[in-house]
Amino acid sequence: MRCASDIEARDVEEMYINIDPIQVGGRLTADAMKAVIAYADGYSVCDNCRSPFRLDYIQKPPIAQFHADLARWLNMDAVRVIPGARRGFQAVASSLVERGDPVILTSLAHYTEFLAIEEAGGIPREIPKDDSNRITADAAAERIEEVTREFSRTPPLLFIDHVDYQYGNVHDVKGIIKTAHQYDIPALVNGAYTVGIMPVDGKALGADFLVGSGHKSMAAPAPSGVLAAAEEYAGKVFRTTEARGDLTGRTFGIKEVEMMGCTLMGVTVVGMMASFPHVQERVNHWETEVAHSQAVVDGLLSIEGTRVLSEYPRRHTLTRIDTRESFDRVAQQHKKRGYFLSNDLKKRGVIGVIPGSTRVWKFNTFGLTEKQIRHLSEAFIAIARENGLSIV
Numbered sequence: 053m054r055c056a057s058d059i060e061a062r063d064v065e066e067m068y069i070n071i072d073p074i075q076v077g078g079r080l081t082a083d084a085m086k087a088v089i090a091y092a093d094g095y096s097v098c099d100n101c102r103s104p105f106r107l108d109y110i111q112k113p114p115i116a117q118f119h120a121d122l123a124r125w126l127n128m129d130a131v132r133v134i135p136g137a138r139r140g141f142q143a144v145a146s147s148l149v150e151r152g153d154p155v156i157l158t159s160l161a162h163y164t165e166f167l168a169i170e171e172a173g174g175i176p177r178e179i180p181k182d183d184s185n186r187i188t189a190d191a192a193a194e195r196i197e198e199v200t201r202e203f204s205r206t207p208p209l210l211f212i213d214h215v216d217y218q219y220g221n222v223h224d225v226k227g228i229i230k231t232a233h234q235y236d237i238p239a240l241v242n243g244a245y246t247v248g249i250m251p252v253d254g255k256a257l258g259a260d261f262l263v264g265s266g267h268k269s270m271a272a273p274a275p276s277g278v279l280a281a282a283e284e285y286a287g288k289v290f291r292t293t294e295a296r297g298d299l300t301g302r303t304f305g306i307k308e309v310e311m312m313g314c315t316l317m318g319v320t321v322v323g324m325m326a327s328f329p330h331v332q333e334r335v336n337h338w339e340t341e342v343a344h345s346q347a348v349v350d351g352l353l354s355i356e357g358t359r360v361l362s363e364y365p366r367r368h369t370l371t372r373i374d375t376r377e378s379f380d381r382v383a384q385q386h387k388k389r390g391y392f393l394s395n396d397l398k399k400r401g402v403i404g405v406i407p408g409s410t411r412v413w414k415f416n417t418f419g420l421t422e423k424q425i426r427h428l429s430e431a432f433i434a435i436a437r438e439n440g441l442s443i444v
């Protein structure tokens with residue numbers, strides 16, 4: 053139950069344009085809000101759990117169908133809903149990595165990938181980014197060769213972030229996976245910033261595993277996410293207790309080991325399901341989202357001294373910007389110091405910039421309307437002008 057002050061905080065947020073870099077793809081749809089209320093009890097989806105006793109077989113509400121639809125939509129062979137992308141990394145690392153194995157990820161990988169590797173006893177080795185903050189297939193090949201020499205064995209897994217959380221850059225996932233496959237290394241695609249906001253085709257990318265985050269990019273309640281696998285690896289990551297022939301004593305039939313028996317229950321799964329038709333529809337407007345992102349970045353770049361650190365032109369809505377030579381110069385003289393920017397933005401109806409961030413920071417324009425995009429761009433320019441910065 054939300055307390056009164058939380059509800060107030062939420063209502064205030066709904067009156068603003070929120071450009072928080074990590075929140076925008078996760079905001080619930082009205083249908084998800086309704087579903088959350090209807091299914092608030094923890095076991096609410098389990099009333100019709102009949103043999104086989106596993107959550108992803110439940111017909112009413114149509115959780116089984118949701119799994120099939122998700123797999124088709126992602127173009128992957130098998131799918132489970134999970135409590136956050138990180139649990140997908142954990143399940144895959146735990147299934148494929150042995151103690152002491154090197155595991156490849158990148159210098160732009162999310163920390164939860166490191167944790168998954170560490171928990172499995174693996175040793176992370178990073179592919180470095182290039183000067184334009186991109187991960188390339190050539191750099192992947194070079195690193196795989198080095199690591200294989202260092203450990204005298206091939207890494208059992210490679211993680212690649214489809215779009216990274218630092219720059220919002222779109223990496224050559226297809227090329228990197230092709231390279232990994234040349235060394236017989238399966239690849240996990242971290243789609244935390246792609247699945248649910250832009251079209252993603254797992255088979256076209258060559259993904260062995262594809263992971264998404266519900267609360268980050270699928271308009272779903274936290275903690276939620278999706279783990280999809282290609283046929284070749286589905287039996288391994290979704291192995292059941294009965295698959296092991298050597299166990300004696302009690303076993304638990306079709307309960308999946310990595311999923312701890314059953315996956316998402318109640319609010320999280322029905323919230324995801326209720327938003328799914330909207331999510332499927334919204335990815336079709338990705339080009340418009342990118343054009344919006346570009347318009348705001350261009351507005352910011354018209355302010356003298358501002359630099360974009362993400363790839364340009366933009367191919368995503370998450371952008372890293374350097375305003376040390378623009379807004380931060382103002383901040384040095386301003387009575388509110390570094391807080392002036394978030395303060396002035398809030399007066400103009402914009403929230404989501406961390407108070408005090410006037411140096412290097414990130415924002416995300418996903419989901420804003422044309423009018424909001426114009427307003428946002430004009431707000432940045434107006435604040436710059438009012439504080440003596442020139443517009444070029």
Ligand SMILES: Cc1ncc(COP(=O)(O)O)c(C=O)c1O
Nearest residue numbers: 136137138162164217244265277
């Ligand atoms: C790139 C990236 N990957 C993975 C995660 C973890 O996602 P989740 O919170 O769904 O476990 C996050 C966010 O925290 C992220 O930004």
